[in-house]
Amino acid sequence: MGTMGILAPKLSPNMSEKNLFIHHVYFWLKNPDNKEDYNKLLEGLEALSKVTTIKMCHMGKPAGTNRDVIDRSYSVSWLLLFKNKEDQDKYQVDPIHLKFVEQYSHLWSKVIVYDSVDV
């Protein structure tokens, strides 16, 4: 997966972003220790990243940090930034997204989504 340099160098001590729709998904795999299932989900997300209304995406796994407020029980984090709600709505019904759900949803037992917009 290529790095397109969406995040420009830091410009100021205050790098607050506005006008974003943040869609953060956490996946819990049915078989969290099965490397094949894990790689399959990543392959699905790789394909999913092609939806054109996505502004930025990041495929993650739990970091090494470990404090009592940290939930590190998930398998994969999928962070998407959109310009606005309309672009996120388009993503939800994009054929690539529908195909992703159809082909890969059998891999996970739980998914939590947090959608956030500017305060």
Next chain:
Amino acid sequence: MGTMGILAPKLSPNMSEKNLFIHHVYFWLKNPDNKEDYNKLLEGLEALSKVTTIKMCHMGKPAGTNRDVIDRSYSVSWLLLFKNKEDQDKYQVDPIHLKFVEQYSHLWSKVIVYDSVDV
């Protein structure tokens, strides 16, 4: 809070980011309907955004989306991107962060943190 334009315009249909440490915090206020408490937390996060190792931050609230996999029960979302774990570790012990916890933690009843790094 100013917009510093950290997110460059979309360059390609695949905008995957790499080399990120993603720190996403969700706050549940003790008094979620108290506008004063809500604004106080935002004021605290505004001050917190000055920590210099932060690459990008976003202060959010639940979006209008509503499906069964979406958790929209939190009050405030606080998304931070760091260059790496070291920068996040510095943030945790930065005097500005310690002061934030000291001055504002009485406002929330629950906090969940998801830290993610590249797969």
